[in-house]
Amino acid sequence: MLLDTRLPIHRAVGLLIAFGILSTLSACTQAETATSPRAAAASPKIGYVTLRPQPVAIQSDTAGRVVALRTAEIRPQVGGVVMERVFEPGCEVKQGDLLFRLDPKPFEAQLAAAEATLAKASAALPSVQAKAERYANLSASTVISQQDKEDAQALFLQTKADIAAAEAAVETARINLGYAEIRAPIDGIIGTTNVDIGTLLTAGQAASLATIRQLDPIYVDLTESSSNLLRRQAALEEGAFVSAFGNAAASPQVTLKLPGGTIYGETGTLEARDRFVSESTSTFTVRARFPNPDLTLLPGQYVRASIEIGSDDEGFLVPQRAVSRNSKGEATASFLTGDDMIETRIIETYTDVGGEWLVTGGVAEGDRLVVDGFQKIQPGARVSPVEVELDGNGVVRTPDAAGSTALLETSSPGLASALVAKAQD
Template identity: 45%
Template sequence: MVGLAAATLTACGAQDGAGTNSPTAVKTQINVVTLHPQSVTITAELPGRTTASLVAEVRPQVGGIIQKRLFQEGGEVKEGEALYQIDPATYQAAYDSAVAALQKAEAAVPSAQAKLERYEGLVKQNAVSKQDLDDAAASLAQAKADVASNKASVESARINFKYTTIRAPISGRIDKSSLTPGALVTAGQTTVLTTIRTLDPINVDVTQSSTNLLNLRQAIKAGRIRISGENISVKLKLDNGTIYPITGKLEFAESSVSETTGTFSVRAVFSNPDRLLLPGMYVRALVEEGVAPNSFLVPQRAVTRNTKGEPTALFVSKEGKIGQRVLTVGQNVGNSWLVSSGASDGDRVVVEGSQFVRVGQDVEAVEVVIDDTTGEVRERKQGAVFPTESGTDFAGNRGNGASVRN
């Protein structure tokens, strides 16, 4: 009996030694990222559309028959380049007639001038009356007025004659022609001959929530965010998800908020040398609003939600034990969350293997590097092996958390 009791105690001791807290137990290996404070550029991702920086609708300023179309539809034109030729015959004749009338008026001036000078000498000798002198002065003034009037007529005829060649008012890409040679046009008609749009530079009009604007200004006032300067840079995310390679700048923001939508418009300007951006394209503008100093970025794959809906993450203490904290997250920065509370310098947050551990468990932490562009582990200590469904939380969900976009 004594031997059986001793054997039983020995077996129990062996079972206790196989527990997770035994010095000989194998610790679960998890991947962690060490957090450090850093200056984080705060960007707002805003929806918008591209618009041409200049738009000109081409209409005739004189009437007539279109003789020629002088441009390639869909091509690039320069300011002042000839686009259409209207039959100039009647305008040429009107110009020639105005020039002839001007010459006739100018010819009458010397005679009236000489007559006035003679009468000025004769009136002193009482050879002509004062009335005759006044009539001569009036005749000279009338002759000079006729010259001025005919000069204006010549200029008007010249302008109309010049308008028979319709020229590009701006440089840019030209649309198709709505009329062909042989069509009759009139001055100021409603039908647009064609439209020219300047595509370089090109504008991007985006909308910003007034609520986000208030939050940003309050954060700046409280010192949580530093403004990034007067020249605010803007990047573009195209409709296919790629980033436009050229950085633009913020041009202006409207001074009023829409009463119906609660938003205001912001305009950015981008260089467009390759004409990749066309008017009407849907884009998302990444606007640099400021810099948040001494901030923490926690990978999205490390953040989950508890039963209360609060964002949480698992941390590894200095003693190697798992703990859980509630975080206060702001907007997303790449594939990370901007955390304003719940994290401190040197904290090790679990980014992979969280589904295999529980709070209070001893673990072996392996430092890894997260690729912020993809959110995946880029570098891992050799020998760290995990199932393919890495980054899942306790409920089996993916560990990049719920979206809390700005």
């Protein structure tokens, strides 16, 4: 190729250098293409982890609602006008604390009347009793008739009955007088109220005066599907894991996740389990009990819970990122054969444990599971495996934590273009 003699000598020299570099790069690229195993065999690099059995705590994740340990709706037992409201809404009250005071005068008057009736009946008793006894002693004579004797005895018994009725009336009046002071039936936090001084109350009214809820400790009602119940029972019978319910001395532990993802600091225990399945939702309820010293949990709050249901001493955990589903809905994963080829297997997943699946079938100790580079492989393809690690967030990293195993390749044509541009300048 002839150079244009009209070009300055330094431009001509620059072009010659550029063409020489391009020729060298081309030769190197051809040599690499002919000799590089990656280009010739097209063996992509993939990341894998080696599966090992390990102790696994099996948990059941379910939703639940917070329920107060005890709830008491305050209603009046007698009618009357409120003279005083003693408590402040939202405060803590103890059993027996005075909440409302009604006008006691009507009840004091009823008690006085009942006590007067009792005194009257009691005053008549000695006379009628003596008369009945005297007539009974004259039973052998003909001084009085049989009718008189029976009347005297009946009057005596009637007077005793009047006294008993008067005593009951006195007790009722005393109870009603006590109901004029409305007290807390349980310990807890009392809510808001619309009742204040001057409010007229009626006995047994539908609207409650206030509600007291005991919040420490507190219940969480958890719902679980009946299908999961049957699946776990079958796994127990097959010996897939050891049940946590079998140890009566150590009740299964329950942990909570609050709205927003915060983990509740206290651990709960199972309190009770329903022995029936709901016909409408096909679920059953498990009740857990939690300490609530700071009143973090409030009735009606929605939470997520994890129940410890058992343990597997030799369980296999497979990262969820490595598991997919085939057209039949079966779980599948890619593994490396002994000659570094890809094979796809159907595996049996039991439950999720964090970001991993607990697998009960289809894997064995020492299996090399593909966890990165899925887009580069297909069953039967030969690959270049690189052992990697997964951090707590499921991110693939090399064992020395130097970074991701993603491959970065430099584009040779791009480098040549840059050199040519620089030479022309």
